[in-house]
Structure formats: structure tokens, C-alpha cells
Amino acid sequence: MSSYTIRSMTTEDQDEVTSLIYHSTNAWYQSHARPPIFTGDVSVASVFCDVYQALDPGCCVLAQCDETGAIAGSCFYHPRPSHMSLGIMNVHPNHFGGGVARKLLDFVIAVAEKEDQPVRLVSSAVNLDSFSLYNRAGFVPRMTFQDMYLEVPPEGIQRGIPPQRLDRVRQAAREDLDAIVALEEELHHIRRPDDYRHFLENQSGLWHMSVIENDTGSIDGFLASVFHPGSNMLGPGAMRTEEDAAALIYFELQHHAGRTPVWLVPVEANQLVQQLYSWGARNCELHFSQVRGDWKKPQGIVMPTFMPETS
Template sequence: MSSYTIQSMTTEQQHEVTSLIYHSTNAWYQSHARPPIFTGDVSVASVFCEVYEAIDPGCCVVARCDESGVIAGSCFYHPRPTHVSLGIMNVHPDHFGGGVARKLLQAVIDLAEKVNKPVRLVSSALNLDSFSLYSRAGFVPRATYQDMYLEVPESGIQRGTPPARLDCVREATAGDLEAIVALEEKLHHIRRPDDYRHFLENKSGLWHVSVIVNSSGELDGVLASVFHPGSNMLGPGAMRTEEDAAALIYSELQHHAGRSPVWLVPVEASELVQQLYGWGARNCELHFSQVRGEWTKPEGIVMPTFMPETS
């Protein structure tokens, strides 16, 4: 049995972590008779290091194999005012079953306990090994989401009926930051101003953010989206109602004409899900929100994402 040293990722190790994310993720899906998540060159997975480091520099732990010196596993995490979020975690296929994921998870839990904050994550319902890992560590499933995707035609969505309130959706600006953070705190009881600041500043050119506004000028919802060869998703999002969510999703999908973005919606949002089917959306996976520690049931619609991750 190999031994491992847990340490913070260095700048020099980012390329090796990028390769780890690419190969370990694809290996897991292919071993379960599913197509690889990443296609093309390994560099497409660099978006994870780039985004996570831009928002939370130095917040990645790696497991270095003491015998070979290679990085056997990595895990990003995000310290936020209300909680610590567990980001993408990967273990090299050669080190599956060696306890690497457990060591990485415990390192993040220890960091959270030092500041007395809960830990939140989003995990695939297909990966029972991960589900068991988190459950054994005290994480409790709190919500289920269905992953949906749509091949948006170059000319935009052609099927179904456009949602109501589309005329209330507009592109977000830097001046919306305070209201966005306040809305998510009111609905979902979490705060992450640095995330939304990163989206709105959009120095990388990867992000787009829309908001929906009511007749009083108050925000009823927000939805971000990312486009990169390694990640094309809608989210995160926070909305008061399913109607607000439908308008924002439709608007962001139109922004991704010619692409096939993925997004997560609560399984209990039945009217919203039916509307998405009407536009041609399909299911591709299920995910769980899991929380270790204090949790308050959210209001409205939660749309988590994988980067930067928060349930």
C-alpha cells in the first residue's frame, strides 16, 4: 500500500493536476460505459485550475505519492463567508482504492472545522463510491437535481413556447453585485460575493450573467453561465420562482446558440422541467446536494454548478 503526503498545490503542479482531472474523470465515465467528459487535448481541463485559482488562490490540496512523487489526487475547495465548498476532486486511476480521496476530503473538513463552517458539495448520483465516501464523512443528502442539456440551434431555440417575463431579463452589470449577493442569501442562505464579482468582471471572457427584475426594480433572479471547451454550463443561479428560472434559462440558452450547455434543476420543479422538455432539453445525469453541518432549506429555485461548485 502506497503512502501519500497531503499538501497545497504549487503553481508548478497545475499542469500535472490538469492532466489528472482530464484522465481520471474520463477513466471513471468510460469504465461505467459512458462517453468521456473531456475531448480533445488535455489542456481543455485547464479551465478548472484557472477559474479556481482566480477566485480562491492557493485553495487546492494534492496527494503526492511518497514512492513515485507523482500527484495521485487533487481537490479544490472554496472558503466562503457562510461555508466551505468542496470543488472538483480527482484520483488517478492507478491509485483508486488507496484511500486518497478520503485523505483529501479529511484535509478540507479539517480546514472547515477550524473556522467552524459547514461543508457543501454537489456529487454525481451515478458515483456510489463518492456518495459513500461523503456519507461516511457525515455529509447528508439535501436535494436532488436532474442534469439537462440542449443542443441549441445556431438560430436559437425553435421548439416550444417562450417563457413569460422574458422582457424582464437583462444582462447583469457590476452594479448588480450587492443585490445578487443579497438575493442568494435571502433564498439560499449562503454568501459568495467573490464568485459573482468574478463572473461580472469576466476578465477571462468565459462568463455571462443575466438577471430578471420586477416592476419595483428589485431582482427576482440571477443566472450565470460559462463557455470553455472544458466546461459549458448554465449556473450558478438563484431565482424566486419557476417562472423566473424559465425566463433566465431561456435567455442564457439563446446566448449559447450553436452549443450544447448543461444545467442542473431541482427534480421537484416539475412545471419548469416540463417547460424545458418542451424546448427540446434532455436528461443526462442526476446529482445530489450534500451538506456536512448546519443547513437551512432554501426557498425558490437553486441551480448549482460544478465550477465554482456550491450546492
């Protein structure tokens, strides 16, 4: 059994961590007869290091093999005012079964406990190894989401009927930040203002964000999205109703014409799911929202994402 040193990631580690994310993620999916998540050059996975270092510099913990010096595992984590979020975790296939993931998880839990914060994550319902890891550590599945995707034609969505309230959707502006943060706190009971400031400022050019207004000019929902060769997703988002969610998803999908974005919606939002099917959306996986510690049931529609995993 190998031994490991747990330490923080440095700038010099980023290329090796990028390679770890790329190869370990693809290895797991391919070993379960599924297509690889990442295609093209290894550098496409650099988006995780780039975005997470911009949002949370220094918040990536590594497990370094004492015998070889190689990085055996990595885990990003995201301290927020209301909670700690566990981000993407990867273990090199050569070190599967060596307890690396549990060492990384224990580190993040210890950081959260020191701050008296709950820990939140979104994990695959297909990967029973990761489910068991989190479940044994005290995480409780709270919500189930279906991962959906749509090959959006270059000319935009052609199938089905456009949603109601689409005329209420517009691109978000920096002036919407306080309203976005307040709405998520009301509906989702968490706070992460720096995330939304990062999206709205969009210095990297990766992000797009929209809001839906009501008759008073207040917002009833918001939805962000990211486009990068390593991640093309809708989310995060929060909306008061399924109708609001449908309008925002449609608007963001049109922004991704010619691409194939993925997004997560609550399985119980059947009216919304059926409308997404009518546009040609399909399912590709299921995920659980899990929480270790205090949790309050969200209202409305919540749409988590893997870029960034801060909810």
C-alpha cells in the same frame, strides 16, 4: 499499500493536475459505459486550475505518492463567508481504492472545522463510491438535481413556447452585485460575493450573467453561465419562482446558440422541467446537494454548477 504526502498545489503542479482531472474523470465515465466528459486536448481541463486559482489561490490540496513522486489525487476547496465548498476531486486510476480521496476529504473537513463552517458539495448520484465516501464522512443529501442539456441551434431555440416574463430579463451589470448577493442569501442562505464580482467583471471572457426584474425594479432572480471547451454550463443561479427560472434559462440558452450547455435544476420543479423538455432539453445525470453541518432549506429555485463549485 502506497503512502502519500498531503500538500498544497503549487504553480509547477498545475499541468500535472490538469492531466489528472482530464484522465481520471474520463476513466471513471468510460469504465461505466458512458462517453468521456472531456474531449480534445488535455489542456481543455486547465479551466479548473485557471478559474479556481483566480478565485481561491492556494486552495487546492494534493496527495503525492511517496514511492513515485506522482500526484495521486487533487481536491479544490472554496472558503466562503457562510460555508466551505468542496470542489472537484480526482484520484488517478492507478491509486483507486488506496484511501487517497478520504485523505483529501479529511484535510478539507479539518480546515472547515477550524473555522466552524459547514461543508457543502454537489456529487453524482450515479457514482456510488463518491456518495459513500461523503456519506460516511457525515454529509447528508439535502436536494436532488437533474442534469439537463440542450443542443441549441445556431439560430436559437426553435421548439416550444417562449417563457413568460422574458421581457423582464436583461444582461446583468456590475451595479447588480449587491442585489445578487442579497437575493442568494435570502433564498439560498449562503454568501459568496467574490464569485459574482468575478463573473460580472469577466476579465477572462468566460462568463455571462443575466437578471430578471420585477415591477419595482428589484431583481427576482439571476443566472450565470460559462463557456469554455472544458466547461459549458448554466449556473450558478437563484430565482424566486419556476417562471423566473424558465425565463432566465431561456435567455442564457439563447446566448449559447450553436453550443450544448448543461445545467442542473431541482427535480421537484416539475413545471419548469416540463417547459425545458418542450424546448428539446434532455437528461444526462442526477446529482445530490450534500451538506456536512448546519443547513437551512432553500426557497425558490436553486441552480448549482460545477464551474465554479462554490455553493
